[in-house]
Amino acid sequence: MIDAATRGQVRARAKDSCEYCQLRQDDSPLAALHVEHIIPKVHGGTDDLDNLALACIDCNLHKGTNLTGIDPNTSEITKLFHPRRDEWSEHFKWDGNYVVGKTAVGRTTVRVLNMNSEDQITLRSC
Numbered sequence: 001m002i003d004a005a006t007r008g009q010v011r012a013r014a015k016d017s018c019e020y021c022q023l024r025q026d027d028s029p030l031a032a033l034h035v036e037h038i039i040p041k042v043h044g045g046t047d048d049l050d051n052l053a054l055a056c057i058d059c060n061l062h063k064g065t066n067l068t069g070i071d072p073n074t075s076e077i078t079k080l081f082h083p084r085r086d087e088w089s090e091h092f093k094w095d096g097n098y099v100v101g102k103t104a105v106g107r108t109t110v111r112v113l114n115m116n117s118e119d120q121i122t123l124r125s126c
Helices: 004-013 057-063 104-112 118-125
Strands: 034-037 052-055 068-070 077-079 092-095 098-101
Touching: 004 034, 004 052, 034 057, 052 057, 068 104, 077 104, 092 104, 098 104
Parallel strands: none
Antiparallel strands: 034 052, 068 077, 092 098
């Protein structure tokens, strides 16, 4: 169980935004952002601060225990974006309210986390 102090640190570090799709907590009034395990416990992940990220409910539920996915451009198995090791702007860019993957990691993460779902686009448009 992750204690309140650690949750607060994760939330502050992320500036109350999803570390995957960048959705701000203020733009998701009906669902609190989640503290999630970047490397899930089932794969040996821990509750250490470096393995925790703030994620919106959609990104968290779509990510689940996935560590990889298939790049839609190359059909290669590719790792997902890691908020502690990867730089967001290296892998993603904005096209209006759409998150676009610039690299295999970005494209795969956008696909697996379904970052441009109708719900996500609606929330980002507010």
